[in-house]
Amino acid sequence: MKTREAIVYAAAHVFDECGYSGASISKIMVQAGVTQGSMYFHFKSKQQLALEVIAKQQEFVNFQVGEPSLQRLVDLTFFMAHALQSSVLVRASVRLAVEQGEFGPPDPTAYHEWVDQLCIFLYAARERGELLDDVDEREFAALLTGAFAGLQIYSNIATGRADLNERLMVMWKYVLPTLAPAHVRARIVMRPYAEEQAA
Amino acid sequence: MKTREAIVYAAAHVFDECGYSGASISKIMVQAGVTQGSMYFHFKSKQQLALEVIAKQQEFVNFQVGEPSLQRLVDLTFFMAHALQSSVLVRASVRLAVEQGEFGPPDPTAYHEWVDQLCIFLYAARERGELLDDVDEREFAALLTGAFAGLQIYSNIATGRADLNERLMVMWKYVLPTLAPAHVRARIVMRPYAEEQAA
Numbered sequence: 154m155k156t157r158e159a160i161v162y163a164a165a166h167v168f169d170e171c172g173y174s175g176a177s178i179s180k181i182m183v184q185a186g187v188t189q190g191s192m193y194f195h196f197k198s199k200q201q202l203a204l205e206v207i208a209k210q211q212e213f214v215n216f217q218v219g220e221p222s223l224q225r226l227v228d229l230t231f232f233m234a235h236a237l238q239s240s241v242l243v244r245a246s247v248r249l250a251v252e253q254g255e256f257g258p259p260d261p262t263a264y265h266e267w268v269d270q271l272c273i274f275l276y277a278a279r280e281r282g283e284l285l286d287d288v289d290e291r292e293f294a295a296l297l298t299g300a301f302a303g304l305q306i307y308s309n310i311a312t313g314r315a316d317l318n319e320r321l322m323v324m325w326k327y328v329l330p331t332l333a334p335a336h337v338r339a340r341i342v343m344r345p346y347a348e349e350q351a352a
Numbered sequence: 353m354k355t356r357e358a359i360v361y362a363a364a365h366v367f368d369e370c371g372y373s374g375a376s377i378s379k380i381m382v383q384a385g386v387t388q389g390s391m392y393f394h395f396k397s398k399q400q401l402a403l404e405v406i407a408k409q410q411e412f413v414n415f416q417v418g419e420p421s422l423q424r425l426v427d428l429t430f431f432m433a434h435a436l437q438s439s440v441l442v443r444a445s446v447r448l449a450v451e452q453g454e455f456g457p458p459d460p461t462a463y464h465e466w467v468d469q470l471c472i473f474l475y476a477a478r479e480r481g482e483l484l485d486d487v488d489e490r491e492f493a494a495l496l497t498g499a500f501a502g503l504q505i506y507s508n509i510a511t512g513r514a515d516l517n518e519r520l521m522v523m524w525k526y527v528l529p530t531l532a533p534a535h536v537r538a539r540i541v542m543r544p545y546a547e548e549q550a551a
Contacts, residue, residue, distance in 0.1 A: 172451055175373030251505055252371055252451050261510040292522045295506070299519065303502020306450055307494070311460040320498065323491045327530045 157195045160185045161209055164202040165245035172252045173203060200257075203249055207263075210242035221277035223284070223333055224341055227325060228349055229274065230301060234317040235346035237305055251302060264302075268294045283337045293332070300324060318345040356394045359384045360408055363401040364444035371451045372402060399456075402448055406462075409441035420476035422483070422532055423540055426524060427548055428473065429500060433516040434545035436504055450501060463501075467493045482536045492531070499523060517544040 163185030167176045178199055182192050196202050216232045218225060236243040250263040271294035278284050304324060308317040322343050329338050344352070362384030366375045377398055381391050395401050415431045417424060435442040449462040467490065474489035483489075503523060507516040521542050528537050543551070 172371060172373050174371050259509045259512075261506070264506050264509065287525075293526065295519070296503070296522050296526060299503035299506035300499035300523070301502065302505055303500065304495070304498040306501055307460070307463050307498035310458045310463065313458075320494070323495050324499070326486075327492065327495060328526045330530045331526045 156185075156187060156191055160187060160192065160195055161202070161205050162241065163187075164196075165206045165210075165241045168203065168206060168245035169241050169248055173199070173249055174252075178202075206242060207246045207249060210240065210246040212242075214243065221274045222281055223274070223278040223337065226271065226274035226278065227341060227343065228346075229271075230297075230321050230325075231318060231344065231346045231349065233301070234305070234314070234321055237317065238314050247302075247305065251306065264298055267298045271297055278333075283333050285332060285334060288332055293328075296328075355384075355386060355390055359386060359391065359394055360401070360404050361440065362386075363395075364405045364408075364440045367402065367405060367444035368440050368447055372398070372448055373451075377401075405441055406445045406448060409439065409445040411441075413442065420473045421480055422473070422477040422536065425470065425473035425477065426540060426542065427545075428470075429496075429520050429524075430517060430543065430545045430548065432500070433504070433513070433520055436516065437513050446501075446504065450505065463497055466497045470496055477532075482532050484531060484533060487531055492527075 160181065164176070164181045166184055167180050171180070176199060178192060178196075181199075181202065182189060185192075196205070214233075214236055216229055218229075233243075237247065246263075268291065272290050275284065275288075275290035275294055279288075279290060284290075301321075301324075304320045305314060305317055308314045308320050325341075325343060329341065333341070359380065363375070363380045365383055366379050370379070375398060377391060377395075380398075380401065381388060384391075395404070413432075413435055415428055417428075436446065445462075470493035471489050474483065474487075474493055477483050478487075478489060500520075500523075503519045504513060504516055507513045507519050524540075524542060528540065532540070
């Protein structure tokens with residue numbers, strides 16, 4: 154089991170660095186420090202490794218929702234920023250979702266799942282009277298999914314994602330007034346995940 | 353010259369389809385229908401081809417700015433949607449800018465250039481009294497650059513970019529109220545590029 158895990162982490166490292174097309178079984182073997190026999194005992198193909206990385210990263214995206222609300226939606230975006238900054242499995246999975254083509258036919262499942270997840274928070278916020286009338290939960294969830302994907306790419310290329318929290322604060326600054334009435338906005342706290350955990 | 357051009361278009365086609373890492377000189381030769389001799393007469397490496405595609409796409413991004421304003425900033429986003437939908441050179445260049453790693457060290461230049469371009473429109477909008485006091489031109493330009501990058505990726509994976517105009521309309525719906533006062537917003541027209549051209 155330990156070797157298998159080491160291979161999955163090595164694969165995540167290589168996918169994060171080189172993308173799916175740029176990765177190869179031999180690069181992953183070198184990164185993991187395993188022999189060809191050991192590699193093929195656990196994994197037969199690059200595709201199988203990619204699917205394992207995607208499955209494995211879900212262990213890291215265990216956000217403690219609590220009571221879903223607009224505040225928890227904001228918190229979730231900072232949690233994802235933290236997950237990207239701290240887990241190579243999450244970074245690799247996101248890169249695999251962004252760069253499609255050779256991996257297989259275009260598959261929007263990962264994006265649609267995010268939209269569904271975000272909708273849970275937005276529907277709850279609606280129930281709690283936190284959303285303005287004009288907000289369409291599903292269209293805003295799709296906007297947030299797409300915008301987040303691009304912001305983390307830009308942040309990665311510019312600063313290795315060091316400024317991702319600041320970029321998220323800017324995003325919320327420009328969309329919150331359209332989402333929520335002033336008395337709700339006044340209570341929303343913008344805080345990086347580390348600060349939320351310390352609070 | 354005609355062969356050279358055919359090779360550049362073929363390279364754009366392959367980069368758009370497979371990304372930089374997934375592309376190869378031999379795939380591009382097959383796509384262009386040229387011999388190895390002919391290929392190496394014009395281009396020595398995949399990297400040289402990528403740089404030529406990026407240089408060449410600029411011919412297609414010749415947006416007629418007119419008088420820069422908030423309306424022209426909105427129009428520019430729909431122009432870029434049209435450019436992505438209609439030009440394989442633009443699609444390839446954007447994919448090369450998004451997927452970095454093997455192509456060379458992370459290079460945010462393309463993103464920063466977009467931020468500078470968008471700032472021209474935002475500074476002009478400020479001069480014209482079209483922006484609210486709290487808007488920071490540079491931070492909003494960076495948000496727009498990142499969000500657009502992600503929205504077009506999601507749109508590409510979900511619908512081959514067929515719904516990109518609708519996604520941009522949603523984006524503007526959620527940010528315009530934070531950007532501009534009501535009397536300015538009332539005059540802003542949301543129109544796909546084809547409709548702007550027909551008007």
